[in-house]
């Protein structure tokens with residue numbers, strides 16, 4: 001991608017909603033064509049960009065939609081599972097992602113490359129942008145220094161050493177947004193429109209929502225639990 005194209009990808013999501021379309025292994029919706037349909041459905045509702053997982057899902061979504069596409073490949077059962085190696089990152093770019101999302105924590109990557117080496121190789125070999133998914137303020141600062149084009153709060157609450165807030169970690173988001181020069185994207189546990197608005201108010205460049213829009217099993221569970229726990233006992 002040329003620098004101009006990269007710039008326009010970021011411009012297209014500035015102040016907008018990106019929807020993450022993912023199903024998990026073994027689930028009924030874990031199917032690339034289903035995810036392509038979900039992506040088209042959220043695009044119709046005003047999603048300015050799509051985040052998706054897996055090479056085949058990305059290929060189908062790329063072919064169907066002309067929207068900024070943030071791609072990742074979840075793989076392995078280690079700590080680092082979001083696009084864990086450079087090979088995964090190159091495959092994600094090859095599948096058509098405009099932005100390659102990678103684990104942006106400081107943890108050991110399975111291929112032994114540092115985050116900076118990974119970012120540099122993605123830039124040099126594909127010209128695509130890199131989004132670093134981080135869990136703490138320090139990781140966000142380090143990821144920007146490592147050359148990441150975008151930093152996301154995606155992993156806040158999902159590393160053993162980070163705080164898991166009930167909703168999005170707005171405090172982390174605000175600190176990163178205030179201190180970094182690269183765009184900071186709010187992602188993770190944004191479950192209501194109010195939280196999405198609060199994320200933009202806290203300085204998010206864009207807001208990524210997944211589960212609350214595209215994961216019916218979880219959404220159903222929220223409703224079912226409330227109904228069951230509120231219903232009068234027979």
Ligand SMILES: CC(=O)N[C@H](C=O)[C@@H](O)[C@H](O)[C@H](O)COP(=O)(O)O
Pocket residue numbers: 020022072154155158187188189190208209210211212
């Ligand atoms: C921690 C992790 O692996 N997050 C993943 C990253 O792509 C996805 O499972 C999330 O659904 C995504 O980040 C969106 O977040 P939420 O579904 O909370 O809106």
